Amino acid sequence: MPTDSATTRERFLDAAIAVMRTKGFHATTVDDLCAAAGLSKGAFFHHFASKEDLAIAAADYWSVTTSRLFAGAGYHDLDDPADRVLGYLDLRASIIGDAIEAYTCLVGTMAQETYATHPAIRDACAASILGHAETLEDDIAAALRDAEPDATGVPARAESLARYTQIVLQGAFVVSKAMNDPDVARDSVAHLRHYFEMVFHRHQGT
Amino acid sequence: MPTDSATTRERFLDAAIAVMRTKGFHATTVDDLCAAAGLSKGAFFHHFASKEDLAIAAADYWSVTTSRLFAGAGYHDLDDPADRVLGYLDLRASIIGDAIEAYTCLVGTMAQETYATHPAIRDACAASILGHAETLEDDIAAALRDAEPDATGVPARAESLARYTQIVLQGAFVVSKAMNDPDVARDSVAHLRHYFEMVFHRHQGT
DNA sequence: GATCATATACCGACCAGTTGGTATCATCGC
DNA sequence: GCGATGATACCAACTGGTCGGTATATGATC
Numbered sequence: 285m286p287t288d289s290a291t292t293r294e295r296f297l298d299a300a301i302a303v304m305r306t307k308g309f310h311a312t313t314v315d316d317l318c319a320a321a322g323l324s325k326g327a328f329f330h331h332f333a334s335k336e337d338l339a340i341a342a343a344d345y346w347s348v349t350t351s352r353l354f355a356g357a358g359y360h361d362l363d364d365p366a367d368r369v370l371g372y373l374d375l376r377a378s379i380i381g382d383a384i385e386a387y388t389c390l391v392g393t394m395a396q397e398t399y400a401t402h403p404a405i406r407d408a409c410a411a412s413i414l415g416h417a418e419t420l421e422d423d424i425a426a427a428l429r430d431a432e433p434d435a436t437g438v439p440a441r442a443e444s445l446a447r448y449t450q451i452v453l454q455g456a457f458v459v460s461k462a463m464n465d466p467d468v469a470r471d472s473v474a475h476l477r478h479y480f481e482m483v484f485h486r487h488q489g490t
Numbered sequence: 491m492p493t494d495s496a497t498t499r500e501r502f503l504d505a506a507i508a509v510m511r512t513k514g515f516h517a518t519t520v521d522d523l524c525a526a527a528g529l530s531k532g533a534f535f536h537h538f539a540s541k542e543d544l545a546i547a548a549a550d551y552w553s554v555t556t557s558r559l560f561a562g563a564g565y566h567d568l569d570d571p572a573d574r575v576l577g578y579l580d581l582r583a584s585i586i587g588d589a590i591e592a593y594t595c596l597v598g599t600m601a602q603e604t605y606a607t608h609p610a611i612r613d614a615c616a617a618s619i620l621g622h623a624e625t626l627e628d629d630i631a632a633a634l635r636d637a638e639p640d641a642t643g644v645p646a647r648a649e650s651l652a653r654y655t656q657i658v659l660q661g662a663f664v665v666s667k668a669m670n671d672p673d674v675a676r677d678s679v680a681h682l683r684h685y686f687e688m689v690f691h692r693h694q695g696t
Numbered sequence: 697g698a699t700c701a702t703a704t705a706c707c708g709a710c711c712a713g714t715t716g717g718t719a720t721c722a723t724c725g726c
Numbered sequence: 727g728c729g730a731t732g733a734t735a736c737c738a739a740c741t742g743g744t745c746g747g748t749a750t751a752t753g754a755t756c
Contacts, residue, residue, distance in 0.1 A: 292701080308603040310516035313745060324703045329747065331701095385606070395668035397514040397603050400591070410668040444677050447665065451678045455661025459653065462601035462616040471650050472657045479685045498735075519711060530737045535713065537735090703752075714741075721734080
């Protein structure tokens with residue numbers, strides 16, 4: 285959300301999120317970004333050493349803006365850690381609207397197309413995804429301990445489950461882009477929620 | 491796997507799978523494909539009207555080669571449909587080796603970067619993914635009926651679960667590319683297998 | 697007036713696609 | 727059988743436009 289008070293640098297970063305989230309890194313030109321930001325190429329290269337440099341900055345900026353969104357969400361106030369995890373998933377599902385470019389993930393898109401050609405971008409994307417996954421780990425671990433008081437290896441499983449949430453979301457984005465259909469993404473979050481319910485012993489079977 | 495008996499067209503398609511699977515559609519140049527195929531640009535444009543046309547053909551070719559791989563797999567011979575579904579997942583897990591570009595998915599990669607810019611490629615990718623998902627539906631539906639003889643809406647759930655398998659795999663590819671680590675992909679298939687075990691009532695809880 | 701921020705004009709490299717041509721091979725009249 | 731004909735397969739060189747990045751000019755701020 286660009287605002288009038290945004291710095292020039294932020295205007296470029298907002299533009300990068302808007303355009304690259306839709307078209308990807310390679311299909312987005314620097315001129316595209318300048319047009320979206322309403323600024324010139326000179327300004328662009330004044331603030332960023334290269335297009336790759338911008339992509340790395342955009343991945344970091346993405347982490348900042350998304351973590352602000354989730355940090356302020358209401359599910360953190362719930363008492364039961366399992367409810368907090370399920371609340372996170374419900375929020376993720378509710379974010380999925382009709383416009384694909386409004387709910388998909390910048391860094392997942394960029395990681396996929398740059399992993400072999402631009403390792404520095406890939407690393408920034410990985411840091412963003414893993415950083416977000418980490419914010420779920422404590423609640424997942426606590427919920428696992430509640431469900432299975434004498435379970436072993438809870439921290440490792442919490443980490444694995446936290447990453448799995450991100451994997452399902454990333455996959456949902458890929459397939460809903462391919463099918464041009466948000467329903468398949470919502471559906472996959474429902475499956476993931478069902479999985480967590482069972483892992484947390486909220487359900488038996490069905 | 492290019493062979494000496496491959497046609498020129500197939501040599502380009504094999505090259506596309508090898509190069510585009512790694513670098514993606516936009517970062518792959520026609521010259522890259524010609525070099526990989528050991529053929530000239532004239533030959534390329536003799537067989538394909540455009541780079542986009544090649545990508546569509548490559549998506550179809552991908553469907554053909556992968557369906558051959560899975561159609562010949564041993565799990566189809568198992569008696570229990572749930573075992574066949576789990577056998578499919580075990581095969582998927584076993585395919586995941588150390589070389590990322592050897593187990594990730596061409597059409598998932600291409601769908602993500604072309605969905606907004608090249609709808610025709612996106613559609614070919616969607617058809618490939620959905621076609622593969624469909625091959626799982628009958629076994630999933632049969633396993634659901636075995637697990638819950640009076641369940642309703644089994645065909646819809648089977649379709650949804652079949653798509654979910656592909657979503658998890660696509661997400662696993664994205665995140666394992668970002669982290670440059672195949673383990674996270676194997677781990678996610680294990681979660682998916684666990685989910686199916688529970689849905690099929692093979693496990694209760696843990 | 698010096699520094700920082702932004703704009704405009706420009707450059708060299710690259711890239712999708714074209715062109716004009718050659719090699720190969722099947723078909724067919726003789 | 728055999729050369730002429732035409733179609734297909736392929737190649738090397740080229741083109742027109744695009745893109746990342748640079749050079750330089752202009753305005754703002756202190």
